[in-house]
Amino acid sequence: MDLHGWIDTYLDHLRVERALAKNTLEAYSRDLGDLVKHLDDAAVDDVRRIESTHMLEFLVKSAERGLSARSSSRQLSAIRGFFKFLVRERAVETDPTELVDRPKLARKLPRTLSYEEVERLLAAPPSDTARGIRDSAMIHLMYASGLRVSELCTLKLGELDRKVGTVSPLGKGTKRRIIPVGQVALERLDIYIDLVRVHAKGAATEPHLFLSPRGKRFTRQGFWKLLKAYAKGCGIRTPISPHKLRHSFATHLLRGGADLRAVQAMLGHADLGTTEIYTRVAVDHIRTAYDRAHPRA
Incomplete structure (x- = not known):
């Protein structure tokens, strides 16, 4: 199964077995779609050929496009979930996101009323x-x-x-x-x-x-x-x-x-x-x- 097929299978898994909300599924779909575009440019369509360097390049390009650290961190979370799924399904042997550090976030305090x-x-x-x-x-x-x-x-x-x-x-x-x-x-x-x-x-x-x-x-x-x-x-x-x-x-x-x-x-x-x-x-x-x-x- 190619990369596109595995992503469709993963999104079906999230919808049916994890029962994620519609908005969450749409966010996951967008993030994984961005990854597909990056890997298409790198001529990678087989999940077994994806390496940590591809993930780092993807995050760097996202930052260059102006993506915030918080959005980049969310993207990485979506992609990590995808690769954990692939490891469980034995589609890949290792998770290429394991060595990728999460972007550091300046945590904002919630604003409240008195x-x-x-x-x-x-x-x-x-x-x-x-x-x-x-x-x-x-x-x-x-x-x-x-x-x-x-x-x-x-x-x-x-x-x-x-x-x-x-x-x-x-x-x-x-x-x-x-x-x-x-x-x-x-x-x-x-x-x-x-x-x-x-x-x-x-x-x-x-x-x-x-x-x-x-x-x-x-x-x-x-x-x-x-x-x-x-x-x-x-x-x-x-x-x-x-x-x-x-x-x-x-x-x-x-x-x-x-x-x-x-x-x-x-x-x-x-x-x-x-x-x-x-x-x-x-x-x-x-x-x-x-x-x-x-x-x-």
């Missing part, structure tokens, strides 16, 4: 309109549970347990997790479900929790727009996004003393290292308080 900014944002939607009640429930739930915006918009009514106080979204890789929801957010959800959603268009047939005026599930773009509008209306000047609200959820939990493993489980991170970045933000907050208060700081 407690005071979150309070203003949560209070921004009007409580005397159906739209305001819905928007309030969405924003409260996102901050209370740290959902990804895609999880918030695809959350179904049956995935909210109002008695126990939990949500169970279907996250990346079709993995489901259970997240507690605070009492304040539950109260907002109760008002929305019992007084607004029950009368909304499509309520009887649409399974999703949050509905648009057309009776369909709410979109990510729609939530992004309403969040920006409410942030602007309540005087938040820093750029805002749904993911910043998720960052704030994690950081505020850790500042309050939450266990790192518990936060990892709630966020749905496969790797604890991804969650650990929030501890840096929490420690920075402590350092600021120390410098401000200690006489010998």
Whole structure:
């Protein structure tokens, strides 16, 4: 089987056996497609002829085209996964990426909202309109549970347990997790479900929790727009996004003393290292308080 055939087989493996999300599969396909173009230029179409030098040349050319270290690192991860698959399938004897170092990344700290900014944002939607009640429930739930915006918009009514106080979204890789929801957010959800959603268009047939005026599930773009509008209306000047609200959820939990493993489980991170970045933000907050208060700081 030639290189193109093995890549098609690998992508089928990721889709069927690993059940990776559509966006992740598309990213893998692009990265491996770039590798194919590079190897085509080098007249290499047999996976057994690919060597470490080909991988190094590929990364160098990617950098010369202006690809960032983060994107280059993602490319290398996709290619490493491909060659590990080839080794398991005994298509090649060795992995040519083993001796290739991952580009060093300057890890960015996530930007978060302050407690005071979150309070203003949560209070921004009007409580005397159906739209305001819905928007309030969405924003409260996102901050209370740290959902990804895609999880918030695809959350179904049956995935909210109002008695126990939990949500169970279907996250990346079709993995489901259970997240507690605070009492304040539950109260907002109760008002929305019992007084607004029950009368909304499509309520009887649409399974999703949050509905648009057309009776369909709410979109990510729609939530992004309403969040920006409410942030602007309540005087938040820093750029805002749904993911910043998720960052704030994690950081505020850790500042309050939450266990790192518990936060990892709630966020749905496969790797604890991804969650650990929030501890840096929490420690920075402590350092600021120390410098401000200690006489010998």
